[in-house]
Structure formats: structure tokens, C-alpha cells
Amino acid sequence: MQITVDIEKCCGAGQCVLAAPDVFDQDDTGVVVLLDPTPPTSQRTAILEAATLCPAGAIKVGA
Amino acid sequence: MVSPQTPETPSQLSSVPRIPVPRTCPFAPPAEYGRLRDTAPVTRAQLPGGQEVWAVSTFTDVRSLLVRPDVSSDPRRPGFPEPFPDAPTEEPGATEGPADPEEEAPLPQLFEMDPPQHTRYRRMLIPELTVKRVNELRPGIQQLVDRLIDDMLATGPETDLVPAFALPIPSMVICQLLGVAYDSHEFFQSRTEIVLSKTVTAEQRETAYLELYAFLDEVVSATESDPTDDILGRLVVKYRRTDELSHEMLVNTAVLLLLAGHETSANTIALGVLTFLEHPGQLRILLTEPAAAVSAADEMVRFHSLGDVDISRVATADFTLGGQTIHAGEGILPILSAANRDPQAFERPDEFDIRRPDSRHHVGFGYGPHQCLGQNLARAELEIAYRTLFTRIPSLRLAVPVDELDFKTDSQIFGLRSLPVTW
Numbered sequence: 001m002q003i004t005v006d007i008e009k010c011c012g013a014g015q016c017v018l019a020a021p022d023v024f025d026q027d028d029t030g031v032v033v034l035l036d037p038t039p040p041t042s043q044r045t046a047i048l049e050a051a052t053l054c055p056a057g058a059i060k061v062g063a
Numbered sequence: 064m065v066s067p068q069t070p071e072t073p074s075q076l077s078s079v080p081r082i083p084v085p086r087t088c089p090f091a092p093p094a095e096y097g098r099l100r101d102t103a104p105v106t107r108a109q110l111p112g113g114q115e116v117w118a119v120s121t122f123t124d125v126r127s128l129l130v131r132p133d134v135s136s137d138p139r140r141p142g143f144p145e146p147f148p149d150a151p152t153e154e155p156g157a158t159e160g161p162a163d164p165e166e167e168a169p170l171p172q173l174f175e176m177d178p179p180q181h182t183r184y185r186r187m188l189i190p191e192l193t194v195k196r197v198n199e200l201r202p203g204i205q206q207l208v209d210r211l212i213d214d215m216l217a218t219g220p221e222t223d224l225v226p227a228f229a230l231p232i233p234s235m236v237i238c239q240l241l242g243v244a245y246d247s248h249e250f251f252q253s254r255t256e257i258v259l260s261k262t263v264t265a266e267q268r269e270t271a272y273l274e275l276y277a278f279l280d281e282v283v284s285a286t287e288s289d290p291t292d293d294i295l296g297r298l299v300v301k302y303r304r305t306d307e308l309s310h311e312m313l314v315n316t317a318v319l320l321l322l323a324g325h326e327t328s329a330n331t332i333a334l335g336v337l338t339f340l341e342h343p344g345q346l347r348i349l350l351t352e353p354a355a356a357v358s359a360a361d362e363m364v365r366f367h368s369l370g371d372v373d374i375s376r377v378a379t380a381d382f383t384l385g386g387q388t389i390h391a392g393e394g395i396l397p398i399l400s401a402a403n404r405d406p407q408a409f410e411r412p413d414e415f416d417i418r419r420p421d422s423r424h425h426v427g428f429g430y431g432p433h434q435c436l437g438q439n440l441a442r443a444e445l446e447i448a449y450r451t452l453f454t455r456i457p458s459l460r461l462a463v464p465v466d467e468l469d470f471k472t473d474s475q476i477f478g479l480r481s482l483p484v485t486w
């Protein structure tokens with residue numbers, strides 16, 4: 001799986017950190033940080049949840 | 064009268080629905096909103112002042128609306144909805160005071176800004192309320208909740224849970240975060256109630272707001288000369304000194320955080336305690352399943368959706384939503400409570416179920432770039448409040464029948480004015 005985040009769009013709500021804490025974090029400025037751009041498929045459900053919940057549409061999930 | 068848009072079913076929509084609709088049941092949003100959602104998800108509706116706006120009520124339409132770059136949160140734009148017009152002033156001639164034409168227009172609050180201004184100010188606040196930051200605050204919140212329960216147990220076996228528990232938790236937390244003295248709570252809680260009331264005059268609201276502003280003006284001035292280790296102190300060091308944030312804008316932000324930080328959480332805590340007392344099966348789950356105690360906070364926000372129609376937008380371009388064409392300059396009200404009970408989005412939407420696997424999918428905190436900045440703090444407060452209260456006082460029960468409770472039907476944000484309990 002390939003994940004990208006758009007830090008310009010991110011509004012720091014932290015939904016991704018709650019949904020998939022092994023993949024996403026927020027840095028000192030509160031903006032999303034991708035901990036693992038190619039996470040294992042076991043993370044799939046959590047990542048799709050994060051992408052759905054992200055209020056800014058900042059998370060894109062590729063194949 | 065504005066001429067009606069070509070309605071889909073002219074016979075049925077011969078009269079434009081009127082919103083906001085007052086709540087009649089404390090455990091459900093007005094049934095009328097559900098009917099709108101199921102029959103006319105994007106429709107013209109009339110506000111009390113006669114203004115016509117779009118009401119948007121399905122989950123999907125609300126979410127797609129709130130992420131659009133061509134809708135604005137700026138109330139100064141023509142067409143912006145005014146769902147709660149001020150009550151008429153008692154003496155018609157008495158409009159002196161704040162309405163000085165020399166005076167500059169009031170500074171916008173964060174929730175009234177659009178990008179790029181919104182992005183700039185929001186980013187100053189984000190670091191203070193991240194998931195990580197809130198996790199660091201949890202032990203302090205737990206201690207505070209325990210202390211309030213100690214006091215209740217020491218003075219019980221009965222109390223009014225609103226002043227003894229629901230209001231002090233978020234008020235103490237936000238005071239501490241901002242560096243505001245908590246002993247001012249009666250002042251700022253009463254002024255907040257006036258600012259949010261649907262029955263006060265424009266002057267009463269304005270006066271209450273100016274009093275809050277003056278109070279925080281002093282706090283901010285003190286912080287500017289001696290920055291403390293709190294949100295205001297850090298904003299002073301990071302942004303006041305570089306002048307990225309003006310004194311007035313910092314005061315404004317402090318007012319917003321103080322208001323937003325205590326009122327909605329307090330109402331959700333009080334209504335939530337009542338909801339658990341009315342759903343003993345869910346209360347058992349709360350006490351036995353740690354995961355459900357966490358999702359209970361979001362389920363409570365979804366189930367009650369207290370700030371019914373308190374978020375407004377105006378279109379800045381023409382676009383289509385739910386099959387209707389919305390034109391630039393037309394006001395729009397997303398009805399969060401209807402979206403949060405949308406059967407297309409939630410199974411058994413009218414059931415209170417703290418085990419929902421998709422508990423965070425609701426729009427009770429809004430959606431899009433303005434989504435609640437304090438949501439993680441609110442989650443922590445609600446979760447700790449419910450779990451600790453019912454764990455430590457398992458015999459808690461209402462001291463009066465539900466129909467004798469004093470609900471805030473006259474406020475823009477629904478809640479309980481008092482909640483007598485015993486144990």
C-alpha cells in the first residue's frame with residue numbers, strides 16, 4: 001500500500017492519529033506526519049478509516 | 064417574499080419548511096429534521112427573520128458541503144444565514160452604546176474565517192490541542208474529576224450535577240490551559256449563557272460579550288508583560304512578539320477558547336449522565352468494556368448533536384449539491400443532528416449504542432477545515448467524566464422525574480440547566 005499526505009491541506013484534527021497510530025502522527029506544529037509511507041496490509045482497515053475520517057481530505061491511499 | 068425555486072413535488076412543498084425547529088424530546092433532534100433529510104435532503108427553508116436559505120441534512124451532503132472551497136464561513140458576506148435573530152429591544156429608541164459608526168467592525172473569530180486567513184490562525188492553535196498534547200493532559204483531568212467526586216461524596220447523598228460536576232470539569236480545564244483564574248467561573252459562565260441565549264436582546268448579548276472581552280483583555284495584557292506556561296503565554300512568545308498576532312486578535316482567540324471550551328462539553332457531560340441513567344444496559348457496558356468507554360464520548364456527541372444549527376455557510380460560487388443548484392450568495396445551513404441520524408450512514412441511527420465500531424464517523428464536531436479544534440480535549444473530558452462518575456458512584460440516580468428537569472430550550476446549544484441526582 002502506498003500512502004501520501006498533503007500537509008498543506010491538513011487541519012490538524014488528529015483523526016488519522018486516532019484511527020491508525022502506527023502510520024500517522026502529528027509533529028510539533030500539529031501537522032500530520034507519515035510514520036510509514038508503505039505500511040503492511042494488516043494496517044489497511046485502519047488506514048482507510050483514517051482517510052475517510054480526515055476532514056481535510058489530506059490522506060490519499062494508493063494500491 | 065423570495066420566489067420559490069422550482070420544487071420537485073410542488074404540491075408537497077407548497078410551503079417552505081421553517082428552521083430552526085425547537086427540540087421537544089431531550090433525547091432526539093426534532094422529528095422535522097429527519098423528515099427533511101428523508102424527503103428533501105437539500106431544500107429551501109425559511110429562517111425566523113424571513114430569510115430563505117438552503118437546509119442540507121443528509122450525512123453525505125453535509126460532508127461534501129463542508130469540504131467545498133467555494134463555501135464561506137464569513138458572516139459579513141451578504142446572504143449568510145442568521146438562524147437566531149436577536150429579540151426586539153425593549154425600548155425602540157435605545158440603540159446607543161456599541162453601535163458607534165466610528166468603531167471598526169469586530170474582528171472575526173476563527174470559525175468565521177476562510178482560508179488563507181483561517182489556515183494561518185488555526186495553525187497557531189493546533190499544537191495546543193493535538194492527540195499527543197491531550198494525552199499529556201489526561202492525568203490532570205482524571206485528578207480533577209476525582210476531586211469533584213470526593214467533594215460530592217463528602218457533602219452528599221444528593222447534589223445538582225450541573226454546578227457540581229458537568230460545568231466545573233471543562234471550565235477548570237480550559238481555565239488552566241489558558242491561564243485564566245477559575246474563581247471567575249460564575250462570571251464567564253453566566254455571560255456565556257447570555258451570549259448563547261435565543262431570547263435576549265441584541266444589547267444584552269452585546270454587553271455580555273463586551274464584558275467577556277474586557278475580562279480577557281486584562282488577562283492577555285498581564286500575560287503579555289509576563290508570559291506564563293500556558294496557551295496564552297506560548298502564543299505571546301511565539302506570535303505576539305513577532306506581531307503575527309495582534310493584541311486584539313489574541314483577546315478574541317481567548318474569548319473563543321473560553322466559550323467553546325466549556326459550554327458544549329458541559330452540556331454533553333450533563334445530558335450524557337442522564338442518557339446513561341435512562342439506558343441501564345449501556346451503562347453496564349460502559350463499566351465493563353474499556354473500549355466502549357472510549358467510544359462512548361463520540362457516540363454521545365453523535366446522539367445528541369447539541370449545536371443543532373449553529374454552523375452556517377454561504378456559497379461563493381454556483382454548484383450542485385444533492386441534485387439542487389446552489390447559487391453564489393445563497394446561505395446554507397448544514398443540519399448536523401439530521402446527518403448524525405442518517406440511516407444511510409449509521410445502522411439503527413436512533414439507538415444510543417456506545418459499542419458502534421464507526422463511532423468517530425459522525426459530524427457532531429463538524430467536518431472540513433473548521434472541524435472542532437477541541438475535539439480531542441472534549442473526548443478526554445467526556446470519557447473520563449462518565450467512566451469515573453459511574454465507577455465511583457454506581458448507585459447514582461435521578462432525584463426528580465425526567466419530565467421535571469430544566470432543559471435549556473432557550474439556548475442555541477441544548478443542555479440541562481440543572482440535574483438533581485442522589486445515591
Ligand code: HEM
Pocket residue numbers: 136173174175185233237319320323324325327328331364369370374375426427428429430432433434435436437438440441
Ligand atoms: C462536546 C463538545 C464539543 C462539540 C460538540 C463541539 C462542536 C464543534 C463544531 C460543530 C465546530 C465546527 C464549527 C464550524 O464548522 O463552523 C467546532 C469548532 C470549534 N471548536 Fe468545538 N466542540 C466541542 C468542544 C470544544 C472544546 C472543548 C474546545 C476548546 C478547547 C472547542 C473549540 C473549538 C474551536 C476553537 C472551533 C473553531 C475551529 C475552526 O473554525 O477552525 N470545542 N466545535
Ligand code: SF4
Pocket residue numbers: 005009010011012013014015016017024026030031032050053054055056057058059
Ligand atoms: S486527519 Fe487529516 S487533517 Fe487531521 S491531522 Fe490527520 S491528515 Fe491532518
